[in-house]
Amino acid sequence: MLMEIHQVSKQYKGAVQALQDINLQLKPGIIGLLGPNGAGKSTLMRILATISQPTSGMITWNGADIRKNPDELRRALGYLPQDFGVYPHLNSTEFLEYAAALKGLGGRKMKARIMEILELLNLQHDLKRPIGGYSGGMRQRIGIAQALLNDPKVLIIDEPTVGLDPEERMRFRSLLTDLSGERIILFSTHIISDIEATANQIAIISQGRLLANSDPALLLRNVKGKVWSVTIPDQDIQEARTKWAISGAIRREDGLQLRIVSNEPPLPQALAVPPSLEDAYLHVRALGEGA
Ligand code: ADP
Numbered sequence: 001m002l003m004e005i006h007q008v009s010k011q012y013k014g015a016v017q018a019l020q021d022i023n024l025q026l027k028p029g030i031i032g033l034l035g036p037n038g039a040g041k042s043t044l045m046r047i048l049a050t051i052s053q054p055t056s057g058m059i060t061w062n063g064a065d066i067r068k069n070p071d072e073l074r075r076a077l078g079y080l081p082q083d084f085g086v087y088p089h090l091n092s093t094e095f096l097e098y099a100a101a102l103k104g105l106g107g108r109k110m111k112a113r114i115m116e117i118l119e120l121l122n123l124q125h126d127l128k129r130p131i132g133g134y135s136g137g138m139r140q141r142i143g144i145a146q147a148l149l150n151d152p153k154v155l156i157i158d159e160p161t162v163g164l165d166p167e168e169r170m171r172f173r174s175l176l177t178d179l180s181g182e183r184i185i186l187f188s189t190h191i192i193s194d195i196e197a198t199a200n201q202i203a204i205i206s207q208g209r210l211l212a213n214s215d216p217a218l219l220l221r222n223v224k225g226k227v228w229s230v231t232i233p234d235q236d237i238q239e240a241r242t243k244w245a246i247s248g249a250i251r252r253e254d255g256l257q258l259r260i261v262s263n264e265p266p267l268p269q270a271l272a273v274p275p276s277l278e279d280a281y282l283h284v285r286a287l288g289e290g291a
Helices: 041-048 070-075 092-102 108-120 136-148 166-179 192-196 216-222 234-243 277-290
Strands: 003-011 017-026 029-034 056-061 077-080 154-157 184-189 201-206 209-214 227-232 245-252 255-261
Touching: 003 041, 017 041, 017 201, 017 209, 029 041, 029 192, 041 154, 041 184, 070 077, 077 136, 092 108, 092 136, 108 136, 136 154, 136 166, 166 184, 166 192, 184 192, 192 277, 201 277, 209 216, 209 277, 216 277, 227 234, 234 245, 234 255, 245 277, 255 277
Parallel strands: 029 184, 029 201, 077 154, 154 184
Antiparallel strands: 003 017, 003 056, 201 209, 227 255, 245 255
16 A cells, blocks of 8 residues: 655746645654644645646556546545535434435445444534534534545544634544554645654655655754753843744743754753654754745
């Protein structure tokens, strides 16, 4: 089971270069696509979901070009777009039966499958309630439910944690782990903590370019010995921002305690601290965007 992205670029009308020469391999596991707003994450996901075409480059699914045979991938695909809409008056089973019919799935087996999915997503207690009254987290789970109807080998979820409260966000992370296994799960986010606990591969994208693609441990190793803690007077913060890559700031009684990513100690009194993924992300972006 392998999805390969070869030299994919996408240029929208109006000359927006949304993706530039992306090369990436996706194997079973949880892959976090991390990048700031406007980086090109949704564009890439729409292309992988066969909704949109690259301007150049090619995607293969198990070695075959998806442009030549999109249905092969579509049968194996579950996709939750960012702007997923529901029919608010339907209840969960009605909605999922409708979604299944649109995908050409149906029959008695499908009813059992829908119940199974609702239980997996912990939605089995609200069968009669119209979806319109659901919380953000429940709506998002209904969105994932429709993406799971065909038991997909490839699950693509675009910014699933937007609008979720911290508890729902945590629940989403454990759901991702429950869903993983013999499946490729690609999800996008601009929030590092969403990825930290779940992803075994992190692809960092910014300004349409892939800046890094590795496992979290390697990303951390690359920034080891380059993260510093130093406290500065409050009024020096503007100058500090121009001089250093700052990954965090905490107000203390004696000033602002900064986390700084730098090859050398930023100030003689700076203390080296263990790196976090947040530091690694900042480091990768500083290197990539400066290039
Ligand atoms: P992300 O999902 O990382 O926020 P997007 O893929 O949505 O990024 O957008 C990447 C870039 O492409 C942005 O500059 C965005 O404004 C632009 N873009 C996205 N969709 C379109 C479109 N349909 N037409 C023109 N430009 C677009």
